[in-house]
Amino acid sequence: MRGWGRAAAAAMAGLFLVLLPPAPAGAQTVRWAAAGDPNTMDPHSQNVGTVTMMLQQIYDPLIQRNADLSLRPGLATAWEQVQPTRWRFTLRQGVRFHEGEPFTAEDVVFSILRAQQPTSNFNIYVDSIERVEKLDDHTVEIVTKVADPILPNKLASVFVMSKSWAERNNAARPQNTRAREEMATVRQANGTGAFRLAQREPDVRTVLRRNAGWYGWTEPGVQQGNVAELVFRPISSDATRVAALLSGEVDFVLDPPLQDLNRLRGAPNIRVLEGPEVRSIFIAMDVFRDELLYSDVRGRNPFKDLRVRQALYHAIDIQAIHRTTMRGFSVPTGTFFPPQVNGYSEAEDVRLPFDPNRARALLAEAGYPNGFGVTLDCPNNRYINDEQICQAIAAMWTRVGVRTQVKAQPLAPFFAQIQRDDTSIYLLGWGVPTLDALYSFQSLLATRNGAQGDGIWNYGRYSNPRMDELVERMKTQSGEARMAAIREALRLYREDVPHIPLHHQMIPWAMRQNINIPHAANNQPYWRYARVD
Amino acid sequence: MFAFILSRVLQALPVMLAVALIAFAMFAYVGDPVAIMLGQDYTQAQRDALVQSLGLDQPFFVQFGKFVLNAVQGEFGLSYRLSRPVIELIAERAPATLELALTAALLALLVGVPMGVYTGLYRNSWLSRFFLTFSLIGVSLPTFLIGILLILTFSVWLGWLPSFGRGDTVALGWWNTGFLTVSGLKALILPSITLGLFQLTLIMRLVRAEMLEVLRTDYIKFARARGLTNRAVHFGHALKNTLVPVITITGLQLGAIIAFAIVTETVFQWPGMGLLFIQSVGAADIPVMAAYLILIAALFVAINLIVDLLYYAVDPRLRISGGKGGH
Numbered sequence: 001m002r003g004w005g006r007a008a009a010a011a012m013a014g015l016f017l018v019l020l021p022p023a024p025a026g027a028q029t030v031r032w033a034a035a036g037d038p039n040t041m042d043p044h045s046q047n048v049g050t051v052t053m054m055l056q057q058i059y060d061p062l063i064q065r066n067a068d069l070s071l072r073p074g075l076a077t078a079w080e081q082v083q084p085t086r087w088r089f090t091l092r093q094g095v096r097f098h099e100g101e102p103f104t105a106e107d108v109v110f111s112i113l114r115a116q117q118p119t120s121n122f123n124i125y126v127d128s129i130e131r132v133e134k135l136d137d138h139t140v141e142i143v144t145k146v147a148d149p150i151l152p153n154k155l156a157s158v159f160v161m162s163k164s165w166a167e168r169n170n171a172a173r174p175q176n177t178r179a180r181e182e183m184a185t186v187r188q189a190n191g192t193g194a195f196r197l198a199q200r201e202p203d204v205r206t207v208l209r210r211n212a213g214w215y216g217w218t219e220p221g222v223q224q225g226n227v228a229e230l231v232f233r234p235i236s237s238d239a240t241r242v243a244a245l246l247s248g249e250v251d252f253v254l255d256p257p258l259q260d261l262n263r264l265r266g267a268p269n270i271r272v273l274e275g276p277e278v279r280s281i282f283i284a285m286d287v288f289r290d291e292l293l294y295s296d297v298r299g300r301n302p303f304k305d306l307r308v309r310q311a312l313y314h315a316i317d318i319q320a321i322h323r324t325t326m327r328g329f330s331v332p333t334g335t336f337f338p339p340q341v342n343g344y345s346e347a348e349d350v351r352l353p354f355d356p357n358r359a360r361a362l363l364a365e366a367g368y369p370n371g372f373g374v375t376l377d378c379p380n381n382r383y384i385n386d387e388q389i390c391q392a393i394a395a396m397w398t399r400v401g402v403r404t405q406v407k408a409q410p411l412a413p414f415f416a417q418i419q420r421d422d423t424s425i426y427l428l429g430w431g432v433p434t435l436d437a438l439y440s441f442q443s444l445l446a447t448r449n450g451a452q453g454d455g456i457w458n459y460g461r462y463s464n465p466r467m468d469e470l471v472e473r474m475k476t477q478s479g480e481a482r483m484a485a486i487r488e489a490l491r492l493y494r495e496d497v498p499h500i501p502l503h504h505q506m507i508p509w510a511m512r513q514n515i516n517i518p519h520a521a522n523n524q525p526y527w528r529y530a531r532v533d
Numbered sequence: 534m535f536a537f538i539l540s541r542v543l544q545a546l547p548v549m550l551a552v553a554l555i556a557f558a559m560f561a562y563v564g565d566p567v568a569i570m571l572g573q574d575y576t577q578a579q580r581d582a583l584v585q586s587l588g589l590d591q592p593f594f595v596q597f598g599k600f601v602l603n604a605v606q607g608e609f610g611l612s613y614r615l616s617r618p619v620i621e622l623i624a625e626r627a628p629a630t631l632e633l634a635l636t637a638a639l640l641a642l643l644v645g646v647p648m649g650v651y652t653g654l655y656r657n658s659w660l661s662r663f664f665l666t667f668s669l670i671g672v673s674l675p676t677f678l679i680g681i682l683l684i685l686t687f688s689v690w691l692g693w694l695p696s697f698g699r700g701d702t703v704a705l706g707w708w709n710t711g712f713l714t715v716s717g718l719k720a721l722i723l724p725s726i727t728l729g730l731f732q733l734t735l736i737m738r739l740v741r742a743e744m745l746e747v748l749r750t751d752y753i754k755f756a757r758a759r760g761l762t763n764r765a766v767h768f769g770h771a772l773k774n775t776l777v778p779v780i781t782i783t784g785l786q787l788g789a790i791i792a793f794a795i796v797t798e799t800v801f802q803w804p805g806m807g808l809l810f811i812q813s814v815g816a817a818d819i820p821v822m823a824a825y826l827i828l829i830a831a832l833f834v835a836i837n838l839i840v841d842l843l844y845y846a847v848d849p850r851l852r853i854s855g856g857k858g859g860h
Contacts, residue, residue: 204698241697
């Protein structure tokens with residue numbers, strides 16, 4: 001009995017020694033945290049920020065982004081529009097995937113086709129592509145259905161994976177949710193990027209190690225990072241995430257809660273880096289139905305009247321929201337995408353002034369001297385302080401006579417509801433991954449007609465033939481003609497008030513003092529540009 | 534005996550079906566998984582194709598029937614959120630939750646029973662009063678607040694214990710245990726206190742009340758009259774007789790600890806089933822939610838069955854009447 005016990009103890013001790021993971025590496029290990037974990041490692045399956053934030057460290061697109069989001073060579077060293085519908089890409093030579101496969105034109109053709117599969121979430125970036133032709137091992141030509149002036153911007157979001165690796169792992173298409181089997185790409189990754197995936201435990205930890213052979217480390221003119229290892233841990237509770245940073249268990253928090261920022265700024269060794277985000281918050285409304293679903297006005301739809309839309313706009317004290325609700329973390333705006341987006345025009349970024357008296361007068365003029373009642377739909381966990389914004393606005397509108405009830409819900413039921421057009425007026429936030437104005441105009445303001453992308457997020461069913469015409473011009477024209485179309489559309493946006501714009505979000509990142517990383521407006525930490533002292 | 538078990542299992546079946554039906558009906562209100570899976574850009578055709586491929590266009594009872602049929606075969610499908618088999622996800626998370634629940638329950642018993650005995654024996658000592666006041670905190674403070682206060686004290690101020698996660702784990706076959714590493718044991722301390730505090734105070738108050746009751750009975754007086762030591766009287770006679778209700782309550786509470794570890798797991802980012810459930814709710818991941826609820830229902834049914842059997846073992850009267858029925 002005694003002997004047995006001793007043997008067991010020895011076995012336990014052995015387990016300790018053998019199975020203990022290696023001690024954490026030195027100073028260049030960065031432990032970072034965010035609320036959400038990436039749901040998959042598949043490069044073409046889910047087009048959401050939490051997935052991209054991990055995959056862009058591992059996979060490279062043909063064209064990369066600098067921290068200021070400008071374009072720079074990635075797997076393609078040069079590109080040109082040889083004909084209006086034909087782009088030629090010269091590929092980088094001597095690149096290898098993390099598992100050793102050489103990178104060739106075959107991989108580019110394969111990756112674009114894969115992104116076009118019905119099970120892919122990345123169709124919007126490749127929808128204009130007719131076919132991809134391999135000229136030789138290091139040159140490809142992309143033929144588009146119509147002239148696509150912003151193809152390079154779109155391709156900056158399409159990751160390139162190895163054809164032979166994907167086929168060997170039975171992952172030639174993105175995961176189909178109906179399938180009973182899990183695909184290799186859900187938990188494995190094999191890119192050409194600055195970091196390789198070393199360990200993946202969904203919802204627990206993801207470890208990336210530096211890819212010493214990455215071509216970018218030696219490229220001139222770029223801030224070179226020195227991070228050797230990245231350990232990502234999701235921490236969903238706000239308070240715990242902040243506590244982990246304060247106690248030194250993590251080095252970087254991507255999404256610190258606004259209410260804790262002052263405390264973090266006051267803490268020793270901790271720095272808060274803040275910058276604008278390419279995400280604009282606005283209110284959109286049902287301008288289609290003859291009678292609103294959630295209002296006490298019968299027989300007519302007040303939002304069809306421009307004066308009512310203007311009145312609601314005039315009633316909003318955006319500075320109060322900026323100061324109080326957003327604690328300074330917003331950039332009030334009169335338009336619906338920020339300056340980082342191609343096509344932005346400062347001249348058109350002008351708000352209707354805050355003027356409650358004018359709002360009351362406009363309402364009376366439109367035939368609502370006593371106002372009316374309406375329900376404002378709002379998410380409560382999607383955008384920064386979304387529910388509080390809605391409550392502030394409801395109070396402001398009620399003050400001018402539009403009695404507003406806020407219906408705030410978590411994002412899952414909220415989006416389910418508005419995507420059935422089951423709303424009268426709602427708050428929405430919009431990011432622009434292509435960094436081009438077309439994406440916003442097309443998704444939010446074009447008439448929904450079943451075509452790819454047109455009006456798919458236009459749940460107020462705004463429809464203006466002139467706007468549709470301008471969107472078509474943005475799709476095909478280039479150069480000055482295209483910019484003119486965007487400018488005109490922006491002016492139309494101001495005059496027609498299809499939305500009530502509020503602000504662009506500001507995003508704070510919190511980190512230890514010794515971490516030096518450029519802030520990126522797409523909320524993507526580019527660890528390849530980060531230095532740890 | 535066998536007939537008894539069989540009848541309990543048969544009784545459990547409609548319970549499980551009812552839970553499945555309620556769970557399934559609830560899912561109509563948690564949101565649209567399709568919207569979350571498609572992301573920001575899609576066409577109506579893509580949306581329709583996905584709805585069809587998930588079978589969400591079929592009538593409610595057809596969907597439910599298919600679900601039950603698959604569930605009976607242990608097939609819960611693929612998680613919408615993680616694209617991985619649900620059974621595998623739950624099996625991966627179960628060890629974390631079970632280890633946490635076990636530690637919390639042990640803590641509650643090992644600390645709660647002695648405290649209960651002490652406060653029962655020395656009703657008026659200042660330590661008893663302190664214990665009772667302290668137990669009020671355990672009963673009245675919400676779990677998440679206790680968790681945050683512990684994190685603030687022991688992680689942020691003192692820096693002794695980790696504020697989140699499970700530390701390093703060791704794989705014993707498919708079971709990932711945190712019991713075998715120092716960081717795993719350290720990570721266990723705060724969450725298990727948070728989870729077990731309520732049970733601890735419950736057990737302490739229960740034992741105290743039972744002790745007060747038992748100490749008044751005649752056989753304790755006789756035991757004292759026989760000249761037995763205080764120790765023998767208190768622990769050999771009194772405590773033994775208070776344990777029957779304590780065992781019952783502990784058993785039932787173990788189910789509750791496992792099922793309701795959700796809050797604790799969220800606060801401490803403990804990678805268990807509760808955290809998995811919460812994350813699935815956020816993404817309207819119906820297969821995972823359904824499997825989790827059914828699993829928890831099965832757990833409660835099983836625990837109830839075991840408690841019934843324990844009664845059988847503990848209470849001779851049940852055995853006699855059961856024996857008669859057999860003849």
